[in-house]
Amino acid sequence: EVQLLESGGGLVQPGGSLRLACEVSGFTFSTDAMSWVRQAPGKGLEWVSFIGGRGDGTYYADSVKGRFTIFRDISKNTLYLQMNSLRAEDTAIYYCATTGYTTTWYPFDYWGQGTVVTVSA
Amino acid sequence: DIQMTQSPSSLSASAGDRVTITCRASHNINNYLNWYRQKPGKAPELLIYASSTLQSGVPSRFSGSASGTDFALTISSLQPEDFATYYCHQSFDTPYTFGQGTKVEI
Numbered sequence: 001e002v003q004l005l006e007s008g009g010g011l012v013q014p015g016g017s018l019r020l021a022c023e024v025s026g027f028t029f030s031t032d033a034m035s036w037v038r039q040a041p042g043k044g045l046e047w048v049s050f051i052g053g054r055g056d057g058t059y060y061a062d063s064v065k066g067r068f069t070i071f072r073d074i075s076k077n078t079l080y081l082q083m084n085s086l087r088a089e090d091t092a093i094y095y096c097a098t099t100g101y102t103t104t105w106y107p108f109d110y111w112g113q114g115t116v117v118t119v120s121a
Numbered sequence: 122d123i124q125m126t127q128s129p130s131s132l133s134a135s136a137g138d139r140v141t142i143t144c145r146a147s148h149n150i151n152n153y154l155n156w157y158r159q160k161p162g163k164a165p166e167l168l169i170y171a172s173s174t175l176q177s178g179v180p181s182r183f184s185g186s187a188s189g190t191d192f193a194l195t196i197s198s199l200q201p202e203d204f205a206t207y208y209c210h211q212s213f214d215t216p217y218t219f220g221q222g223t224k225v226e227i
Contacts, residue, residue, distance in 0.1 A: 035217070037165075045157075045165065045208055047217040059215040095164055099212075105171040106212035107155035111164040 002026040002110045004096050009115030016086050016119070022079040022096030022112055030054065030074045033099040035108060036081050038092035038117075046092075049081065050099060064090075086119045093117075123148050123211050127220025134225060138199045142223045144209035146190040153213035156185060156194045159222075160205045169194065170212075199225070 008020040022034070036048040049070040050059045058070050069082040079096055094115050097108035124147035134140050144154065152172040157165040167176045172187040182197045196203055204227055209220040 044222045045159075045210070045219045047210075047215075047219070050215060050217070061216050102177070103170055103174075105153055105155070105174075107167050107170040107176075107210070108157070108165070109167050109170075109176070111166065113164055 002098065002101065004098070004110060004112035006094065006096055006112040006115035009094065009117045011118045011120065012086055013121055014087060014119055017082070017084045018086065018117060020081040020083065020094055020096075020115055020117070022081075024077050024079065024096075024098075027098070027101060029072070029077050029079075032101050033106070034070075034072070034079045035097050035099045036070060036079075037095045037097055037108060037111075038090075039095070039114075040089075040092045043092075048094070051079070083117070086117075088119050091117060091119050122216055123150060123214060123218050125209055125211055125218050125220040127209050127223055129223060130221060131224040131226060133227065134199055135227065136199050136201060140196050140199060140225060142194045142207050142209075142225075144192045144194075144220045146192070146211055149190060150211045150213035152187055153211055154185075154187065154192045155210045155212060156183075157208045157210065158203070158205050159208065160202070165208065168207075196225075 003025045005023045035050045067085045098110040100106035102109045126145045154172040156169040159165040169185040173185040206224045
């Protein structure tokens with residue numbers, strides 16, 4: 001059974017940093033693509049970042065490019081999102097999701113439960 | 122970037138009703154169109170991918186269709202657990218983009 005468990009969210013001041021983690025189980029993490037998707041309070045879904053299978057290729061939304069970094073530690077079965085220079089508009093629930101695990105059409109097939117990030121003074 | 126225009130933003134319906142939600146892509150996305158249901162306070166869940174393929178375990182009352190850059194999600198008979206928010210999403214090209222969402226209310 002595929003399971004994703006996010007952690008690392010919290011309250012941070014504008015300009016601060018936070019590292020989110022997504023521990024995965026139930027699939028071959030080293031070869032599968034993953035994404036981060038966020039949802040601001042009361043708003044819709046926004047894709048944030050993608051990392052390809054085997055770590056080849058990373059992509060970012062313009063809103064986070066240059067501030068966020070996606071990477072994985074295969075030995076720990078964990079996906080990360082390093083978030084620097086945080087802004088109030090980064091306040092959201094952050095979800096990690098498998099991307100194309102069940103099909104090469106690349107939907108977000110499995111999701112974690114989310115971790116809350118609040119950027120406020 | 123590919124824009125996804127979803128409509129309506131909300132709708133009211135009753136259990137047993139048939140409802141249809143539409144999504145239009147600003148560019149050709151070769152049917153790389155997915156639909157999700159998000160219940161209040163929960164993570165989204167994948168319903169349909171490739172515009173019309175039902176994800177494993179999803180009830181057959183959900184169906185998807187496509188015509189060019191226009192896509193539709195139909196629920197044939199609303200169940201209590203279907204009162205939720207629905208999103209379309211294109212996975213053709215980054216930046217991946219979502220529709221604005223459709224809230225289905227009683």
